[in-house]
Amino acid sequence: xxxxxxxLLVYLDLLIKHGSVTQAAHELDVSQPGVSAALRRLRAVxxxxxxxxxxxxxxPTAKALAVHAQVGSLVDVWxxxxxxxxxxDPTRTTRSFAVLASxxxxxxxxxxxxxxxxxxxxxxxxxxxxxxxYRRLQMVVEREVDLAIGYYHGAPEELRSRRLFVERMVxxxxxxxxxxxxxxxEAFARCTHLGITSVSQGSYSATLEQALAARGLQRQVPxxxxxxxxxxxxxxxxxxxxxxxxxxxxxxxxxxxxxxLPSPLELPALDISILYHDxxxxxxxxxxxxxxxxxxxxxxxxxxx
Numbered sequence: 001x002x003x004x005x006x007x008l009l010v011y012l013d014l015l016i017k018h019g020s021v022t023q024a025a026h027e028l029d030v031s032q033p034g035v036s037a038a039l040r041r042l043r044a045v046x047x048x049x050x051x052x053x054x055x056x057x058x059x060p061t062a063k064a065l066a067v068h069a070q071v072g073s074l075v076d077v078w079x080x081x082x083x084x085x086x087x088x089d090p091t092r093t094t095r096s097f098a099v100l101a102s103x104x105x106x107x108x109x110x111x112x113x114x115x116x117x118x119x120x121x122x123x124x125x126x127x128x129x130x131x132x133x134y135r136r137l138q139m140v141v142e143r144e145v146d147l148a149i150g151y152y153h154g155a156p157e158e159l160r161s162r163r164l165f166v167e168r169m170v171x172x173x174x175x176x177x178x179x180x181x182x183x184x185x186e187a188f189a190r191c192t193h194l195g196i197t198s199v200s201q202g203s204y205s206a207t208l209e210q211a212l213a214a215r216g217l218q219r220q221v222p223x224x225x226x227x228x229x230x231x232x233x234x235x236x237x238x239x240x241x242x243x244x245x246x247x248x249x250x251x252x253x254x255x256x257x258x259x260x261l262p263s264p265l266e267l268p269a270l271d272i273s274i275l276y277h278d279x280x281x282x283x284x285x286x287x288x289x290x291x292x293x294x295x296x297x298x299x300x301x302x303x304x305x
Contacts, residue, residue: 008038012050012064016144019051026096046063046067093123094123095285098126147274153207159275160281163272165300167270168267169263169268169269171241171261172232172242172249172258176257178239180259191240192241193240197224204268208268231244236258246303276290
């Protein structure tokens, strides 16, 4: 019986994760021609292109994703058996990690995380990928990224989660806004709101709308943006109101003439978690990354709930 080399699974895992022969070679600390040769062997074994070009980048084929979904949990076991010797050493690793995060999470968490990564694992690399509202957590399910960090409710069953922190939401308007002097529930309902949302179910915006509907309220939202960082300038030029996490609202108000007001009605809290594939639970490098994110989050200067 002529069985394929199980090490090809490791190459398949990284090629799907990175969509790049060069980046896969960097993480494995092998030559690029070596990874190209492994890709040719994978194509022969699977009788499939494995990676195809789409819109200027390489993406995995449906068959490659299907095979990866079946054997993904075995890759970590096989990799650990091959490593042997002492456990994961962050000071020596050249591993490339990938994290899915919104601009809010990047703004809040990335500066201290980058500092700790440089101190503890100077040879490692980190790719931060913006959230995709259409694919949502599929990138974690298919193990294209190591972690997702954010507000995710209703995650797929193959993903594990760990809460990082909980923030309160506050109301933000420009200074001089007509509603600032008397900001009650009537003023809240009367204001036009700036929406910050994704189109996916399970987002905070969906939770918020459900909470408002339970009170018989419906916001007027003439403008919706996908980025928190667009919010302050829009508020300065309009009479819109925005609901923001207290941490990022405070930062904006320190730099711009914005007013922060408590909500006149109880809003759902914004609970932030890390989500990752169950297959990565016992991977030592993944465990280290998860704990690093947790440690950094615990030191954030937040008004915790």
